[in-house]
Amino acid sequence: MEYQVTMPFKGVSAVDRRTDRRNRLVEAAFEIAGTEGAGALGVGRVCLAAGLTKRYFYESFASLAELQSAVVDQAIAAMSERVDPFRPTTPGGPPQAWLEAFVGALVDDECLARVLLAETHGGALSPFRHQIIDVAIAGMAPPGSDPQADLRALLVAYAQIGTLSELCLAWHQGQLTMERATLVESLTDLFVR
Amino acid sequence: MEYQVTMPFKGVSAVDRRTDRRNRLVEAAFEIAGTEGAGALGVGRVCLAAGLTKRYFYESFASLAELQSAVVDQAIAAMSERVDPFRPTTPGGPPQAWLEAFVGALVDDECLARVLLAETHGGALSPFRHQIIDVAIAGMAPPGSDPQADLRALLVAYAQIGTLSELCLAWHQGQLTMERATLVESLTDLFVR
DNA sequence: AGGCTTTGATACTGGACAGTGTCAACTATG
């Protein structure tokens, strides 16, 4: 029933081919979700975009839901990659650089913004919303503190995410006519208030 | 092909019955969209909840998309109804009462909040997001001004909607443990800043 | 009563799509 991959092919090892195919699928799905919306995620649709066939979809994912989960993981990973180098080390100080990286990532990559901020509000990706918000809150908080403990801080964190989300998405859709730099500046200004 | 309703039935006129059925369908759909999400909107599902059959669905709506549009209209109408009495008449003054009514409506009615704020971010209801945001911005603006003209004001308006949206939805989901009054107060405070 | 409309239940059609199975062509290895 199951099909096992063992031999090298075209100079590439079995595991490399396998992970490469998986990555192609996730990347294609991320692109689709970020442009056409999570509702456009379908097995056939993703395979076409990835240049593979269903056969290999089920090699890496037991179901469509598993791919959706992987897409969110990929989005969070992409965000972390851009933001982690700026994680502040000195406690107490405002994480200005980190914040700029965070905002910049969402402003530069429309797919990332849509997947993380918009598409998680309902539909197939909504189960992952908690996870994303938690990651964002944990990152935004001053290092060493627990924002979940302080209601006031938690409130501010949610407000900031909401503001960032709404402005960023509106800007991507052309509702706000302004330079990228101005947007980032306004956003970071609003946050340190 | 088409079926015409003309005669009274059980003491109710034809048009009354017809509009009553339509209202029942929209109400049921609103409830479903606000609890299970817009993805759960289906012809059969809505008819079951409304106590009607498909036959009468297509009496009032040519397609599922038309019902979705009607649900959004109904949500906007419900909001307007709660908020219009507090529309400020004196220009320049902060519309405190209006703001409280606006926030209160979204805090008191979880369905309303979800339909207007969450489910419009993607999927079937996303085409209506512009409309909703515009209505909100128009209402929040000081009377007599055009927020679309002032970029700074527009930015603040989007930020406020984002904040309200995120906090309100998080509160409904139990992510924020606080009294209703405290939430409304915090929100209105944040807005007049 | 008898012929009309209204009602609700249910059957039917067609398309989309997840998930599975098959197979011929292609590549590696000996």
Next chain:
DNA sequence: CATAGTTGACACTGTCCAGTATCAAAGCCT
């Protein structure tokens, strides 16, 4: 070359659902 593993194309099944059509029972009017 021959055998075994690999690949992609495609057929197939079952399910779900929008939208249409049918029909018997019940209500209305003369």
